[in-house]
Amino acid sequence: MAYPTDRKYTKQHEWIQVNGTTGTIGITDYAQQSLGDIVFVELPKVGAELTAGKPFGTVESVKAVSDLFAPASGKVTEVNADLSTSPEKVNKDAHGSWMMKITLKNPSELDKLLFAEDYEKFVAEEAGH
Amino acid sequence: MSSVEATPAVRKTALNAVHRRMGAKMVDFNGWDMPVEYPSSLGCGIIAEHMAVRTGVGIFDVSHMGDIRLAGPQAPAAVQHISMNDASRLAVGQAQYSALLYPEGTFVDDVIVHRLGQDEYLLVINAGTREKDFSWVRDNTRQFDCAVENLSDDFTQIAIQGPKGVNLLQKLTDADLSAIKFYWVTRGTLCGLKNILMGRTGYTAEDGFEIYIPADERTSARVWNEILAAGKEFGVVPCGLGARNTLRLEGKLPLYGHEISDTINVWEAGLDRFCKMEKPEFIGRAALEKAKAAGIKRILVGLEMTERGIARDGYKVLDEGGREIGYVTSGSPAPFLKKNIALAYVPPEFAAVGTAVKADIRGQGVGAVVVPTPFYKRPKKTA
Numbered sequence: 480m481a482y483p484t485d486r487k488y489t490k491q492h493e494w495i496q497v498n499g500t501t502g503t504i505g506i507t508d509y510a511q512q513s514l515g516d517i518v519f520v521e522l523p524k525v526g527a528e529l530t531a532g533k534p535f536g537t538v539e540s541v542k543a544v545s546d547l548f549a550p551a552s553g554k555v556t557e558v559n560a561d562l563s564t565s566p567e568k569v570n571k572d573a574h575g576s577w578m579m580k581i582t583l584k585n586p587s588e589l590d591k592l593l594f595a596e597d598y599e600k601f602v603a604e605e606a607g608h
Numbered sequence: 609m610s611s612v613e614a615t616p617a618v619r620k621t622a623l624n625a626v627h628r629r630m631g632a633k634m635v636d637f638n639g640w641d642m643p644v645e646y647p648s649s650l651g652c653g654i655i656a657e658h659m660a661v662r663t664g665v666g667i668f669d670v671s672h673m674g675d676i677r678l679a680g681p682q683a684p685a686a687v688q689h690i691s692m693n694d695a696s697r698l699a700v701g702q703a704q705y706s707a708l709l710y711p712e713g714t715f716v717d718d719v720i721v722h723r724l725g726q727d728e729y730l731l732v733i734n735a736g737t738r739e740k741d742f743s744w745v746r747d748n749t750r751q752f753d754c755a756v757e758n759l760s761d762d763f764t765q766i767a768i769q770g771p772k773g774v775n776l777l778q779k780l781t782d783a784d785l786s787a788i789k790f791y792w793v794t795r796g797t798l799c800g801l802k803n804i805l806m807g808r809t810g811y812t813a814e815d816g817f818e819i820y821i822p823a824d825e826r827t828s829a830r831v832w833n834e835i836l837a838a839g840k841e842f843g844v845v846p847c848g849l850g851a852r853n854t855l856r857l858e859g860k861l862p863l864y865g866h867e868i869s870d871t872i873n874v875w876e877a878g879l880d881r882f883c884k885m886e887k888p889e890f891i892g893r894a895a896l897e898k899a900k901a902a903g904i905k906r907i908l909v910g911l912e913m914t915e916r917g918i919a920r921d922g923y924k925v926l927d928e929g930g931r932e933i934g935y936v937t938s939g940s941p942a943p944f945l946k947k948n949i950a951l952a953y954v955p956p957e958f959a960a961v962g963t964a965v966k967a968d969i970r971g972q973g974v975g976a977v978v979v980p981t982p983f984y985k986r987p988k989k990t991a
Contacts, residue, residue, distance in 0.1 A: 515633070515645055515850065516655045518941045519918060537970070539918055541654040541941050542644065542850050570648075 480508050480599075483574055487550070487589055488598035494574065495550040497589060502551055503577045506538065509602040511573040514540040520562045520569065522547075522579055527555045529581055531588045536578070538569070551588045553581035621671035622764045622828035632848060638736030640672040643848035650845065657851035658943040661812050665770035666847035667835055670811075671823065672735035673765055676745050679728040680754035687729050690748050690891055691721055692874065694884040698723035703791045703807055705882050707874070708744060709892030713899055715868040715877075717741050720809055722793055730759075730805075732818075734864045748891060764828040768835065769816030769855075771986075772842040777817050779838045781806065790815065799831045811852060813859020814986050851943075858942050858984035860910065860951065866921060866937040867908055867951055873899055876953065878908045906934060906953040910981035911965065913948035917974035919967035925952045926966040926973050933958055936967065942983060949983050950976070 482488065486496035492510035496503045511517060519539035529535045529549035536547040557580040562568060569576045583589075593601060618641045627634065630650065632643035646652035660666040678686055687695040693706035700723055708716035717737045722730040733741045742758045749756055768777050778785050783796025783806060793807040801821060810816040821831050836844060853863070862868045867877055874883045874896055885893065913919060919939040927933050939950030950967065958965060961980050966973035 513633075516653050519916075541854060541943065544918075544920060 482507070482595040482599050484595045487592035487594060488601075489548060489550045489592055490601060491546075491548040492602075493548060493550045495589070495592065496577075497583070497586070500583050500586065501556070502553060502581050502583050502589075504550060504579055504581065505577045506547065506569065506573055507598070507602075508573040509606070510538075510545075511570050514538065514543060514545060516541050517566045517569045520566045520578065522558050522562070523555050525555050525558060529553055529555065531585075538566075547578070549581075550592060551581070551586075552584040554584070556580050556582055619672070621669055622823050622825045623669045623671065623832055625825070626829050626832055627669065627846075630846060632846070635849070637672070637849055638734075640735055642672060643669065643846070645848040645850045646846045652845050652847075654848070654850035654854060655943045657845055657847040658854050660843065660845045661770040661814050661816075661847060661851065661855055662944045663771070664843045665768060665772040665776050665816075665839055666845050666851065667832070667839070668767040668769065668847050668852055669764070669832070670767050670818065670852075671764045671828075674733040674735065674738035674741060674758070674760035675763055675765075675820070676731040676733060676742055677724075677728070677757045677759050678731070678745070678749065678754050679725070679757075680752070681727055682752035683727045683729055683754040686749040686752035686754045686756075687721060687731075688887065688890060689752070690745060691719065691731075692883040692890055692892065693721065694887055695721050695723065695729065700725055701793055703793060703809055705791075707868070707879065707882065708741065709874070709890070709896075710870060711891055711895060713873040713892040713895035714870050715864065715872060715874075716744050716870070717864055718862060718868055718879075720807075722807060724793070724805075727754075732765075732809075737864060762823055763820040764823045764831070765818060765820055766832065766835065767810050767812075767816060767818045769810045769812040769814050769847075771815055772839075772844075773814075773816040776835065776839045776842050776844060777806070777819070780834060785817070799834050801827070801831070811861055812855040813861060813982060813984055814855070853938075854940050854943055857938050857940055857949065857951065858944060858982070860982035863938060872953075873904075875899055875904050876906055876908065903956075905955060907956050907959050908937070909952055909954055909959050910979050910983055911936075911939075911950040911952050911967070911976040912979045912983075913950075913967070913974065913976050914964075915975035917967065917969045917972075918948045919950040919952075919969060919974070919976060923950075924968035925954055925976075926968055927958065928964055928966065930966070930973055932968075933965070939967075945983055947983075949979075951981075954978075 534546040798804040925934040934954035
């Protein structure tokens with residue numbers, strides 16, 4: 480899997496794509512693959528404040544519940560309502576299925592996140608035992 | 609990062625390499641390295657595997673299950689003593705669902721008892737309780753003239769499950785499978801192997817067979833692959849423990865450590881019809897008699913979520929006012945029924961169908977209702 484280079488990644492397997500002060504957030508292909516069939520995505524409401532590194536929602540597969548962690552701090556401006564009725568879209572296209580958009584509070588937080596190349600190495604190690 | 613090979617505690621079935629080659633996602637299940645699901649590139653994943661078993665056919669490696677053979681002149685009496693169902697009612701070639709009980713009337717394990725001969729029985733037991741079960745059976749049958757053998761490592765056990773399972777297996781054996789009724793066994797040549805035991809049993813609430821072949825890796829891999837090849841026309845898929853769990857949950861089939869355990873008794877688990885109190889004696893009987901007279905404090909019920917959310921294993925069950933009344937033993941989305949369902953222990957006053965309760969999902973009370981079980985019952989064959 481080639482990870483898009485237009486965004487950055489967390490070690491908890493979220494991605495964030497930045498456009499000006501807007502960050503668009505989703506989970507990675509590796510995450511959807513480890514979870515299996517996704518049946519439920521629970522996201523915060525518009526207006527909620529996220530703190531970098533803290534849980535902001537959950538994603539559930541048939542088998543498991545996983546917390547979602549905020550890649551950066553900021554206020555939620557938009558939530559992808561499509562995923563509440565069709566959560567399986569995350570399985571089909573994780574990097575195309577954004578979950579929400581936030582207004583970044585502190586864009587320098589992004590410096591700590593992984594580039595595509597480093598994330599790829601990270602998941603190869605995690606998967607390759 | 610530790611490698612699987614470096615951990616000797618992990619056990620593998622003879623098909624382990626086959627699962628890995630197919631790209632299965634592997635998990636530790638009671639100390640066994642087992643496939644939880646196969647990759648979407650093979651048309652798999654828990655939901656697809658589940659649906660294949662409900663509508664076509666799927667196959668499972670269930671070699672982690674254990675097998676205990678009891679044989680000898682007093683084998684019938686020994687089996688009667690250690691199991692709660694009435695094994696004397698079994699004809700040769702017939703099987704029954706049963707359980708081994710502690711003197712307290714709680715579960716050592718649930719088992720399928722097969723009567724293979726006049727004085728020969730095969731108990732098929734759970735993976736996580738293999739050693740405990742064998743010791744229990746051996747220690748509690750010493751007074752009988754009967755040999756007890758642990759055959760757990762002798763068999764590769766493959767389950768062929770689903771309405772098309774019979775058609776698939778029939779292509780590979782000379783035994784007339786149409787003559788085998790549900791919960792009966794036969795022997796025949798299968799994939800060139802002579803005298804293979806085949807039972808019309810399973811853990812999916814669907815029609816199907818379980819076969820017992822020699823446990824060497826080469827034979828196991830050959831038969832597994834021949835079944836997959838023969839099943840192509842029926843759309844067969846390999847299935848992992850994930851689908852096995854959702855399938856058995858839809859059918860309300862208990863899982864040891866969840867619906868049944870050493871602290872749960874037969875009446876609580878609702879397994880009355882498999883417990884024959886008219887038998888004069890079996891381990892656990894006296895305690896069960898007392899427990900029945902005393903009345904039960906909790907009972908297993910089926911729940912269906914009425915609000916958005918999935919009640920998972922171990923979550924609390926609350927009354928409508930938010931007071932804790934019980935807990936979920938197994939909970940999951942039900943892929944065939946397309947509902948979120950759960951099994952839970954609640955006090956009898958909350959057990960009536962239609963009773964509204966809540967599941968505590970990460971601190972929030974989410975609506976659920978008591979529904980009839982099993983959630984899923986397979987359609988009767990019309991032919």
